[in-house]
Each structure stands twice: as structure tokens, then as C-alpha cells.
Amino acid sequence: MSVDSGLQVRGLRKRYNNGVEALRGVDLSVGPGMYGLLGPNGAGKSSLMRTLATLQLPDAGSIHLDGVDVLRGPDHLRRRLGYLPQQLGAYPGVSARDLLDRFAWLKGRTDNRQRREEIEALLDKVNLQQAAHRALATYSGGMLRRFGIAMALVGSPRLVIVDEPTAGLDPAERNRFHRVLADVAAESIVLLSTHIVEDVENLCSRLAVLAGGQIIVEGRPADLLAAEQGRLWEAPFSRGESLPEALHVAASPQGSRVIVHGERPADPRFSPHAPRLEDIYYLALAQAGEAVDA
Numbered sequence: 001m002s003v004d005s006g007l008q009v010r011g012l013r014k015r016y017n018n019g020v021e022a023l024r025g026v027d028l029s030v031g032p033g034m035y036g037l038l039g040p041n042g043a044g045k046s047s048l049m050r051t052l053a054t055l056q057l058p059d060a061g062s063i064h065l066d067g068v069d070v071l072r073g074p075d076h077l078r079r080r081l082g083y084l085p086q087q088l089g090a091y092p093g094v095s096a097r098d099l100l101d102r103f104a105w106l107k108g109r110t111d112n113r114q115r116r117e118e119i120e121a122l123l124d125k126v127n128l129q130q131a132a133h134r135a136l137a138t139y140s141g142g143m144l145r146r147f148g149i150a151m152a153l154v155g156s157p158r159l160v161i162v163d164e165p166t167a168g169l170d171p172a173e174r175n176r177f178h179r180v181l182a183d184v185a186a187e188s189i190v191l192l193s194t195h196i197v198e199d200v201e202n203l204c205s206r207l208a209v210l211a212g213g214q215i216i217v218e219g220r221p222a223d224l225l226a227a228e229q230g231r232l233w234e235a236p237f238s239r240g241e242s243l244p245e246a247l248h249v250a251a252s253p254q255g256s257r258v259i260v261h262g263e264r265p266a267d268p269r270f271s272p273h274a275p276r277l278e279d280i281y282y283l284a285l286a287q288a289g290e291a292v293d294a
């Protein structure tokens with residue numbers, strides 16, 4: 001990717017009035033496709049998303065979209081941005097079609113015919129044609145998220161920022177939402193912030209882990225996994241047995257499945273464990289000295 005294309009973030013810092021340093025020098029290069037931003041609660045993901053969406057100013061650093069300085073001229077990005085926040089502001093009594101229509105009008109889609117065509121195409125894209133006449137109050141969590149994506153896509157944005165989209169969705173709704181997002185990523189830059197590792201595993205061609213306001217690992221999932229091949233081990237432990245120091249521990253019907261990192265463990269019960277993105281995530285946090293509840 002040329003330095004002039006995509007989203008380029010350098011040295012971004014943000015300290016809130018209460019003294020919390022939410023971003024402590026974030027560098028990020030995001031090209032077309034879907035980019036995953038992972039991190040535990042409080043890592044700074046929403047702070048980064050809000051700053052990139054120009055909803056708040058950083059204290060230091062730069063943001064460029066396709067070579068244009070966003071902090072000097074935020075309108076360039078705003079005109080090209082679709083933003084799906086954690087919580088959609090609700091207009092419960094309004095139908096999806098009407099709200100989308102008003103929103104598109106506010107975004108400058110003043111030609112009635114073009115606006116209606118765009119809205120119908122968006123409703124189709126997010127699979128809400130059948131329910132478009134219904135009040136938003138009757139929507140499930142998954143439908144609301146898909147509606148949020150339709151809102152974010154008004155005006156065919158170059159950059160789509162999606163903050164924690166799948167929390168609380170059942171597997172079928174999550175799947176549907178993922179398929180919509182994957183379609184969107186075929187045409188624009190999508191930055192997906194989440195603490196659900198599987199979302200990134202399923203969707204993203206590149207990812208970063210943010211912790212304590214800093215990027216602690218970055219790369220393509222396949223490369224990150226390959227780098228840990230042969231260095232992860234797992235063993236079952238019964239309920240009540242004392243557990244060794246672990247990278248992370250997964251519950252199993254018999255007790256626990258313990259995953260450790262490093263040279264072959266002395267305990268012969270351990271066998272090779274094929275690296276998963278979850279392991280990379282825990283490893284990055286451990287190496288950065290972040291306490292995790294594994």
C-alpha cells in the first residue's frame with residue numbers, strides 16, 4: 001500500500017480531563033478490506049475509533065486518509081466516513097426506511113429519486129427489505145446492528161468504522177452481520193473494533209491488538225499464527241487439580257484445558273497445540289505485561 005492511500009495514523013495520543021491516558025502513541029496503517037482492532041476492556045479502542053471518526057480531538061499525532069490531513073481538514077474524512085458506534089441513538093417509533101431516508105437527506109442526498117434508490121439498495125444489502133416498514137422498536141439486536149450498517153453506508157463511504165458490533169448477538173444474527181460486513185469490506189476500508197477474537201479470525205485480513213493505549217502486535221493473521229507454530233502446547237487437567245502457569249486456560253467438560261507457550265513442557269501430558277488467534281492475543285497481552293483473566 002502506498003503511504004498516500006488508506007488510513008495512516010501516526011503517534012496518536014489522547015488524555016482525558018480525568019488524567020486517563022487512553023491513547024499513548026498509536027501508529028496504524030489500514031488499507032482496503034477489513035482490519036481488526038482487538039483489545040481488552042479499557043484498552044482504548046473506543047477512544048481510537050472516536051478520534052478517527054473526528055468526534056474528539058487527539059492531543060498529539062496525525063491522521064491521514066488517502067494522503068489528506070484529517071486533523072487539519074476533518075470534512076474530507078467526514079464526507080467519506082461511515083461510523084457505526086457501540087450504541088445507536090434510538091428513534092424507536094420511526095420505521096427503518098423513514099429514518100434512513102431522513103438520515104440520507106441530512107447527508108446531502110436531496111434528489112428524491114436517487115435517495116430512494118440508494119435506500120432500497122442499502123436495505124437490500126443488509127437484508128432488511130422485508131422489515132423496512134417496521135418501527136425500530138420492534139427490531140432484534142441483530143437487525144438493529146444491520147440497520148446501523150445501512151446508516152453507516154449512506155453515501156458509499158471510503159472508510160467504515162465499526163465499534164464492538166456483535167456483542168450480545170446470537171450466532172445466526174452474528175453470522176448474518178459478518179456476511180454484510182464482508183461485503184462492505186470488498187468495496188471500502190473497514191476498521192472493526194472488538195474484544196471478540198473470533199470476529200477478527202473470521203473476517204479480517206489484518207489485525208492489531210491494542211492494550212494500555214498502545215498497539216502491542218500487528219500483522220496478518222496467517223503470519224502471526226505461523227510465527228508461533230511449534231511453540232504452543234496443551235493438556236487436559238481434571239477438576240480440582242492444581243494448574244501450572246498458563247498462557248490461558250479453557251474450560252472443558254472434565255475440568256480445564258491448559259495452553260502454555262515456549263519450549264516443550266516437562267510434563268509429558270502436554271501435546272502440540274495448533275496456534276489460534278486467541279493464543280496470539282493472550283501472548284501479546286502477556287508479553288506486554290497486561291493482566292488478563294485467562
Ligand SMILES: Nc1ncnc2c1ncn2[C@@H]1O[C@H](COP(=O)(O)OP(=O)(O)OP(=O)(O)O)[C@@H](O)[C@H]1O
Binds near residue numbers: 017
Ligand atoms: N470520556 C472519557 N473521559 C474519561 N475517561 C475516559 C473517557 N472515555 C474513556 N475513558 C477511559 O479511557 C480508557 C480507555 O477507554 P475506551 O473506552 O477507549 O476503551 P475500550 O478499549 O473501548 O474499552 P471497552 O471495550 O470497555 O469499551 C479507559 O480507562 C476509560 O475509562
